[in-house]
Amino acid sequence: MNIINTGASARWIYTSDSAQPFQGLSPSVETIKTVCRSHHVCHRAEAAVLMTGPTELSKRNKWLGRALPLLLSIIPLIAACRRDMMNQPKAKPLSESDFFSDQANARPIPPHTVAWRNARENDAFYTGLTNGTYITELPVKLTPALMARGRERFEAMCAECHDRTGSGNGMVVLRGFPQPPSYHVPRLRNAPIGHFFDVITNGYGVMYSYATRVEPEDRWAIAAYIRALQLSHNANASDLAVAEQQKLESRK
Ligand code: HEC
Structure with a gap:
């Protein structure tokens, strides 16, 4: 059902079990969106339809047709920008240290330390x-x-x-x-x-x-x-x- 293809001119979309609701028509972006939703087709499919862009679409819609996929493709990049946890000052195990006198970031376990998890007591x-x-x-x-x-x-x-x-x-x-x-x-x-x-x-x-x-x-x-x-x-x-x-x- 969710597999959708766009025709070369995007006048129609196919879903695996629905008819081709736009065949021969030049639907507006809004219509496409509505049909996409009512057929439970994912947004990616919507974007695919918009990307090819029906020729008769208005300028605004053409713009949307280009911008929406672009916006969608930027989302993972934006997510990857939250690097604050990665960039915090920290010591990596087995790396060199300029803080400890023995220049090793890996620290020996203090005496009398007791394992509390995964302890192999038996x-x-x-x-x-x-x-x-x-x-x-x-x-x-x-x-x-x-x-x-x-x-x-x-x-x-x-x-x-x-x-x-x-x-x-x-x-x-x-x-x-x-x-x-x-x-x-x-x-x-x-x-x-x-x-x-x-x-x-x-x-x-x-x-x-x-x-x-x-x-x-x-x-x-x-x-x-x-x-x-x-x-x-x-x-x-x-x-x-x-x-x-x-x-x-x-x-x-
Ligand atoms: C790839 C082949 C292979 C697989 C798989 C394998 N074994 Fe073996 N096993 C051998 C061979 C060969 C020996 C003899 C080793 C020797 O004497 O140098 C051996 C020896 C042994 C022995 C006898 C040790 C002795 O005191 O003589 C035991 C018990 C044993 N395997 C148990 C297991 C168990 C349990 C498994 C599965 C978790 C297993 N093997 C999987 C090849 C295999």
Whole structure:
């Protein structure tokens, strides 16, 4: 609807779903404006009509036809003129200072400063470690939503190499990237969950870090999902609920 074109002589305007109200006419600027409004056509369209200018328009209207688009195009310039915030005296971080005796504008944090926002108080959550040892318990609540998120993120960020089962035959590997170990080897099955968080955060060997692409909460979701993948490859029938066991039996 709002797409509008002007004919070469601007005798008509088209909108995508309206007739051509000015065809064959020489409408005044006022008429054009009224029709533009009643068709909910934007002002830019109005300007476009005016710019081409119907030949029979009065001199005043011709002037308007030129001035209005010009005025409209000046508005962003006027807006950009409000540079007072930009021009105030201030120190830019890491620039040279003629005020501080060490000539550096970046100031050291005063002693005893306490972070109050984005403070990373929970080491285990942000590193997967407590006192330098990998944690063995998930530091967030394990919920179906977390697992679903972990699966979705794993399949988006990791499966291209590790494949969706975690055995290390993803498409990128099939095309020549070094093959990662399967998550189902005993060493990784026995690895503490903190290790998986750490590998995502810091990378491992030729695998680069995903810290900038996977938020900590999502790293835990992925780690939890990897654990589920590992379980799924090493489950005993006796791990299943009785009803499921019976279902299995009946299929034998
Ligand atoms: C571009 C391919 C690629 C992607 C994507 C990738 N990895 Fe890896 N990953 C590897 C490779 C290759 C290794 C083996 C690195 C080595 O041993 O040098 C590896 C190793 C690992 C290991 C085993 C570390 C160990 O102790 O041996 C884990 C766990 C792991 N990746 C988790 C992940 C997770 C989780 C993701 C998604 C957030 C991911 N990887 C994304 C290629 C990838």
